[in-house]
Amino acid sequence: MVRDPLYKFFADVQRxxxxxxxxxxxxxxDGIRVCAIDASYSENRVRVGAVLWELPSMTALEEVRFSGxxxxxxxxxxxxxxEGPFAAEAFRRLSVRPDLLLLEGHxxxxxxxxxxxxxxxxxxxxxxxGIAKRLLCGTVVWGEGGRGWVELKGERVGVAYRVGxxxxxxxxxxxxxxxxxxxxxxxxxxxxxxxxxxxHELSRS
DNA sequence: GCGACAG
DNA sequence: ATCTTGTCGC
Numbered sequence: 001m002v003r004d005p006l007y008k009f010f011a012d013v014q015r016x017x018x019x020x021x022x023x024x025x026x027x028x029x030d031g032i033r034v035c036a037i038d039a040s041y042s043e044n045r046v047r048v049g050a051v052l053w054e055l056p057s058m059t060a061l062e063e064v065r066f067s068g069x070x071x072x073x074x075x076x077x078x079x080x081x082x083e084g085p086f087a088a089e090a091f092r093r094l095s096v097r098p099d100l101l102l103l104e105g106h107x108x109x110x111x112x113x114x115x116x117x118x119x120x121x122x123x124x125x126x127x128x129x130g131i132a133k134r135l136l137c138g139t140v141v142w143g144e145g146g147r148g149w150v151e152l153k154g155e156r157v158g159v160a161y162r163v164g165x166x167x168x169x170x171x172x173x174x175x176x177x178x179x180x181x182x183x184x185x186x187x188x189x190x191x192x193x194x195x196x197x198x199x200h201e202l203s204r205s
Numbered sequence: 206g207c208g209a210c211a212g
Numbered sequence: 213a214t215c216t217t218g219t220c221g222c
Contacts, residue, residue, distance in 0.1 A: 038212090039212080041212080074211090074212055075210095076209085076210040076211065076212090077210075077211080079211055079212055082212075083211095083212070104211080104212065105211045105212065106211055109211090110211080111210095115211065116211075116212085130211080132211050132212085133211080133212090134210090134211060134212090135210095135211080136209095136210065136211045137209090137210080137211095169211090
């Protein structure tokens with residue numbers, strides 16, 4: 001699959017998009033609105049769930065749910081082709097513009113520095129962050145308090161945090177930076193994964 | 206060349 | 213992601 005001409009084409013598209021990714025600080029002030037988006041699959045059926053949260057109160061302001069059909073399989077590194085279109089559609093259906101998007105997957109912690117969170121951030125013109133349960137590439141340099149940096153070729157591309165035995169990986173998608181990730185951890189009491197977990201439950205309800 | 210590989 | 217029973221642990 002990696003040698004497939006189509007894979008090379010879409011990977012090239014990804015490299016071009018990566019050039020437009022902007023990593024800069026987005027300060028997450030109290031009252032900020034974060035939209036967590038996730039999807040569930042069964043064959044070609046895709047069900048999407050999106051929850052607009054207000055932080056740090058963790059209040060759900062709006063929920064969006066819909067389903068559709070996908071035409072792309074899951075291919076490591078090209079996840080954006082499978083879930084990207086649906087995440088963008090979920091964004092479009094919101095009645096309120098979120099200040100930040102939280103997507104299931106990686107942002108710049110990606111071989112081509114443009115994972116799902118980066119591309120959805122670019123396409124929607126909205127700051128975005130990715131959160132994943134597993135690394136696609138890179139390694140973690142653990143620090144104190146169950147926190148660590150995700151490093152890729154000597155560069156910090158994300159933050160890792162441990163909750164009990166589980167580890168989650170955050171990485172900037174677009175218009176955000178590492179500091180933004182730490183602020184997100186602050187505003188969610190160290191549990192940003194709860195935001196997407198709720199979106200995932202909504203998707204399969 | 207070999208293995209690893211977001212959801 | 214999803215398919216799935218019992219089981220380990222707080």
